[in-house]
Amino acid sequence: MAGVSTKEIKTRIRSMESTKQITKAMEMVAASKLRHAQAKITQSRPYFQMLYGAIREIAEKSSDSSLPYLAPTKQSQHRTAFVVIAGDRGLAGGYNSNILKLCYSQMQGKDVTVLPIGRKAVDFFQLRGIPLLNEKYAEAEGISVSDCFTMAKGLCKAFREGEYDEICLGYSNFVSVLSQTPATMRLLPLEPEKSGESDIQHEEILYEPGATEVFESIIPEYLGGVIYGALCESRASEQAARRSAMDTATQNAEEMIADLSLKFNQARQAAITQEITEIVAGS
Numbered sequence: 511m512a513g514v515s516t517k518e519i520k521t522r523i524r525s526m527e528s529t530k531q532i533t534k535a536m537e538m539v540a541a542s543k544l545r546h547a548q549a550k551i552t553q554s555r556p557y558f559q560m561l562y563g564a565i566r567e568i569a570e571k572s573s574d575s576s577l578p579y580l581a582p583t584k585q586s587q588h589r590t591a592f593v594v595i596a597g598d599r600g601l602a603g604g605y606n607s608n609i610l611k612l613c614y615s616q617m618q619g620k621d622v623t624v625l626p627i628g629r630k631a632v633d634f635f636q637l638r639g640i641p642l643l644n645e646k647y648a649e650a651e652g653i654s655v656s657d658c659f660t661m662a663k664g665l666c667k668a669f670r671e672g673e674y675d676e677i678c679l680g681y682s683n684f685v686s687v688l689s690q691t692p693a694t695m696r697l698l699p700l701e702p703e704k705s706g707e708s709d710i711q712h713e714e715i716l717y718e719p720g721a722t723e724v725f726e727s728i729i730p731e732y733l734g735g736v737i738y739g740a741l742c743e744s745r746a747s748e749q750a751a752r753r754s755a756m757d758t759a760t761q762n763a764e765e766m767i768a769d770l771s772l773k774f775n776q777a778r779q780a781a782i783t784q785e786i787t788e789i790v791a792g793s
Contacts, residue, residue: 558739659734
């Protein structure tokens with residue numbers, strides 16, 4: 511701070527105090543939104559887990575691999591649709607960059623079309639020249655349950671018609687307020703889980719009116735539920751990451767204010783000492 515006047519230091523202190531007020535306010539808003547997001551996770555997780563387990567069990571016990579959604583379409587070129595959930599804004603630590611980089615790394619070498627959810631996802635893939643299915647869901651915060659089921663029906667229709675032979679999902683998994691992990695999962699075609707032999711696994715499931723009709727009706731509902739569950743996880747992860755980032759920014763601002771205050775007091779004391787010295791020397 512050599513050569514900096516007390517007036518300049520005082521201006522910097524006021525600037526940092528203003529920044530601190532902004533980051534503190536953003537932290538409080540994120541904390542409030544996080545509580546609502548956690549409540550939605552609590553409500554949606556049991557449904558998601560039960561639905562996921564039921565569909566996997568049906569896929570595992572089904573003996574007909576030609577059923578819709580159980581086998582990829584026969585195409586000369588492998589095409590993948592990737593649903594990627596990110597945020598609308600920044601200032602959330604590594605929330606956006608972590609999930610976008612993970613998805614982008616898994617897209618390398620594939621013929622991919624992206625269905626982006628959130629403005630950051632739209633901008634990221636547009637910048638890299640990856641084709642987008644549409645931009646209808648560029649505002650992640652305004653997406654509802656019905657929107658998730660609408661996009662799920664569209665994806666299922668495209669899969670049945672052979673436009674894609676694989677559909678994947680990228681989202682952020684909410685572990686805790688301090689931990690959020692990016693994750694990807696394959697939605698279609700359904701893959702039976704490998705497990706040990708048991709009598710239950712060999713039981714045959716009878717479908718009424720038929721396996722094809724059952725799969726045609728239940729899989730879009732399953733996909734919509736999975737996408738909504740992932741959206742809830744991502745929203746909570748975003749608010750938790752933003753809360754942590756703003757808390758860190760507030761602490762950094764407080765440290766800078768303390769350091770600047772010390773420098774200000776030292777500069778003022780030096781100026782007073784110099785004035786006294788000049789007065790004594792003059793007398």
